[in-house]
Amino acid sequence: MLVSKSLGIDFRQSEKQTLLRFLSLYILLTVIIISVFSFIYFNLQKDLMLQQKKSTLQKYSKEFVGDLKLLHTYFDKTQIYPRDDRYDTAIFDSSNKLIFSSTDIKLRKDKILYLEDGYIYLVNIPEAYYLGARYIIVKVKDDEIWLNHTKQNILLFGAITFLFMLVIGYILLRLFLKPMRDAISLLDEFIKDTTHELNTPVSNIVANIEMIDKSKLDEGLQKKIDRIDIGAKTVSNIYQDLTYLILENKLISNNEDIDVEQLVLERVEYFTSLAKAKQITINSNIIENTIIYADKFKISKLLDNLLSNAIKYNKVAGDITLHVEHRKFSVEDSGIGIAKEDISKIQERYKRFNKSSGGFGIGLSIVSKIAKEYNLSIDIESKERVGTKVSVSW
Amino acid sequence: MVKKIVLVLLLMVSFLGADVYENNCVNCHKNSPQSIDKYFYNYLLVYSSETDVKNAMISYLKYPAKETSVMSDEFIESFGIKKKTTLNKEQLKEAIDVYWDKYKVFGKLK
Numbered sequence A: 001m002l003v004s005k006s007l008g009i010d011f012r013q014s015e016k017q018t019l020l021r022f023l024s025l026y027i028l029l030t031v032i033i034i035s036v037f038s039f040i041y042f043n044l045q046k047d048l049m050l051q052q053k054k055s056t057l058q059k060y061s062k063e064f065v066g067d068l069k070l071l072h073t074y075f076d077k078t079q080i081y082p083r084d085d086r087y088d089t090a091i092f093d094s095s096n097k098l099i100f101s102s103t104d105i106k107l108r109k110d111k112i113l114y115l116e117d118g119y120i121y122l123v124n125i126p127e128a129y130y131l132g133a134r135y136i137i138v139k140v141k142d143d144e145i146w147l148n149h150t151k152q153n154i155l156l157f158g159a160i161t162f163l164f165m166l167v168i169g170y171i172l173l174r175l176f177l178k179p180m181r182d183a184i185s186l187l188d189e190f191i192k193d194t195t196h197e198l199n200t201p202v203s204n205i206v207a208n209i210e211m212i213d214k215s216k217l218d219e220g221l222q223k224k225i226d227r228i229d230i231g232a233k234t235v236s237n238i239y240q241d242l243t244y245l246i247l248e249n250k251l252i253s254n255n256e257d258i259d260v261e262q263l264v265l266e267r268v269e270y271f272t273s274l275a276k277a278k279q280i281t282i283n284s285n286i287i288e289n290t291i292i293y294a295d296k297f298k299i300s301k302l303l304d305n306l307l308s309n310a311i312k313y314n315k316v317a318g319d320i321t322l323h324v325e326h327r328k329f330s331v332e333d334s335g336i337g338i339a340k341e342d343i344s345k346i347q348e349r350y351k352r353f354n355k356s357s358g359g360f361g362i363g364l365s366i367v368s369k370i371a372k373e374y375n376l377s378i379d380i381e382s383k384e385r386v387g388t389k390v391s392v393s394w
Numbered sequence B: 001m002v003k004k005i006v007l008v009l010l011l012m013v014s015f016l017g018a019d020v021y022e023n024n025c026v027n028c029h030k031n032s033p034q035s036i037d038k039y040f041y042n043y044l045l046v047y048s049s050e051t052d053v054k055n056a057m058i059s060y061l062k063y064p065a066k067e068t069s070v071m072s073d074e075f076i077e078s079f080g081i082k083k084k085t086t087l088n089k090e091q092l093k094e095a096i097d098v099y100w101d102k103y104k105v106f107g108k109l110k
Helices: A011-073 A145-211 A219-246 A260-276 A296-312 A340-351 A357-373 B002-029 B036-047 B050-062 B073-079 B089-103
Strands: A088-092 A098-101 A113-116 A119-124 A135-141 A255-259 A281-286 A291-295 A319-325 A328-333 A377-383 A387-393
Touching: A011 A113, A011 A119, A011 A135, A011 A145, A011 B036, A145 A219, A219 A260, A219 A296, A219 A357, A255 A260, A255 A296, A260 A281, A260 A296, A260 A319, A291 A296, A296 A319, A296 A328, A296 A357, A296 A387, A357 A377, B002 B036, B002 B089, B036 B050, B036 B089, B050 B089
Parallel strands: A281 A319
Antiparallel strands: A088 A098, A088 A135, A113 A119, A119 A135, A255 A291, A319 A328, A328 A387, A377 A387
């Protein structure tokens, strides 16, 4: 099992995405190529059929011209238009005006022989215009044997070609993915190393400091230990934030029902030492416990960043209050506050986060991304030199 | 009222046209070896459409010539070609229109 997977990072997912994208494009191209060839084949078959039928239609046309000639000669005696069960006809004069037709036929002068709506048409220009007929159109029904045969062939060869191309595509894909797989292994190794090299010692420091019974230490040493604790936690936070930002898309969300009160209390305890350095008091105000369905790590990251900002931008000996109510939690500080015009800017950044928000720190971008993922709305109330209240509701 | 006047005028014109045709065409052709309709169908055989047939007829009547005739060489040799028309432009047009309406194929085939 890949280390990345155990860390909650799914590279297989990105491989699958690449695979899917490549396959979609490949299939689309294959379908286009098959369609083009099918179209060409269909037209060739149609032309072949028309050429085969041409002699029959020409024979009919000759017969009809003979009948028309007779009618022309004896027009004063009879006006019965020559008809035949095998074909239909229409005659048009040189100004394309219909003289007579045995059925509904339109004149098309762009082609001599053509297929339209299941009928084959032959346009003939006789040597003499009997009864003024410059254009004679003979129409017969297409038996469509060729059409069924062509359709069968297209389906059969299309399917065979498609399957063949699919196999080729799969082989090509395996070849293309090889460098990506190698890169994944390399990255996997790198993550394995960095986690061991960086995260483990930091976590060790934090864990060991927590185990020290500070009451037995003298005040000087206690202060030093606290500073080490703060430093280690800060490094740990930065490490987690960076990991989150870099691997954001590859982090698997393990969504679950989170007890917000419990989470708030956990994070307050974690941040107490950091707050203490600035003599800040953190209070929690649980109005009503609530539950959020999300990934615990991500919500905790969001809360950490809000708390971290509240500490960072607070005054010395200030206070922070965490409120928990129905489908909402908020972090209120007694800090420097944010100017009115800046609140809208920050909120805009929350809505449309982009990479240029460097001035607001990476914490904000993480909050924004997590809020976006879980469709959380973020509301900022602030008064300069009084404090800021950031509320998260869902 | 206006409609009535227009109708009367139209009828008069058509009668006048019929008169021109009857007096100037049929009168002579009834004595000719070929009935008058045969000439019409010969024109149709060569010129096909109404406009082309009428133009060809008018042109021939104005300037009769062996080369532009639609009749066979034998016929021309036996009976010669007709004299130049004495009708003016309007009269000629009226006569030809009547001639066309009388023998046209449109609406006659069954």
